[in-house]
Amino acid sequence: METGSPQDTGPAGTEGAAGTQSATGAEGAAETVGGTAEADGGTAEAAEDGPVWIALPPGLLKMRRLLLVVWLGLISLAAGLVPGLLAGPAWAAFALPPLALMGWGWVMTGRNWRSWRYAERADDLLISRGVLWREETVVPYGRMQLVEVTSGPVERHFGLASVQLHTAAAATDATIPGLDPAEAERLRDRLTELGEARSAGL
Numbered sequence: 750m751e752t753g754s755p756q757d758t759g760p761a762g763t764e765g766a767a768g769t770q771s772a773t774g775a776e777g778a779a780e781t782v783g784g785t786a787e788a789d790g791g792t793a794e795a796a797e798d799g800p801v802w803i804a805l806p807p808g809l810l811k812m813r814r815l816l817l818v819v820w821l822g823l824i825s826l827a828a829g830l831v832p833g834l835l836a837g838p839a840w841a842a843f844a845l846p847p848l849a850l851m852g853w854g855w856v857m858t859g860r861n862w863r864s865w866r867y868a869e870r871a872d873d874l875l876i877s878r879g880v881l882w883r884e885e886t887v888v889p890y891g892r893m894q895l896v897e898v899t900s901g902p903v904e905r906h907f908g909l910a911s912v913q914l915h916t917a918a919a920a921t922d923a924t925i926p927g928l929d930p931a932e933a934e935r936l937r938d939r940l941t942e943l944g945e946a947r948s949a950g951l
Contacts, residue, residue: 800868809927810862812907821851886923891947892916896940898933
């Protein structure tokens with residue numbers, strides 16, 4: 750029967766214990782790092798699960814700014830030309846307020862256009878807009894009664910169309926303006942299909 754001597758068990762036992770502790774610590778650190786990575790990955794997935802916002806095409810901004818320049822340009826011309834011819838050149842200064850309003854409207858039109866966006870989610874459609882006062886409308890698919898595409902003469906000239914959403918409650922009716930006609934038709938067909946599916950309980 751063999752028995753180990755103190756010299757055999759002392760240092761070797763200490764080294765073994767140290768090695769075991771080191772390995773355990775390394776494994777614990779690896780598990781901690783792995784847990785952190787998994788947590789980070791979950792956060793990234795949660796961020797990716799948010800709504801995918803779609804902005805309006807730039808054609809709407811072009812149309813609105815052109816209308817702004819045309820109307821305020823005519824008002825400025827009339828306000829400066831008529832008094833200037835009848836009462837003297839000094840009265841032509843009446844053209845300045847419409848011009849200043851045009852400059853302010855040019856900037857605000859751009860900010861308003863950038864504030865418009867929409868997102869298609871699993872159960873509803875989100876529409877966000879507004880510069881000073883942000884407004885976000887949630888339109889459930891199951892409450893949609895009518896989805897139509899409209900396009901006036903000016904919109905058709907710029908190749909744009911609007912999608913109008915009519916629901917069971919008038920307070921949740923909404924409009925998405927200035928879309929490409931193909932996108933407007935796609936959105937109308939998809940929303941109609943989803944609305945019928947939700948109404949049927951599918």
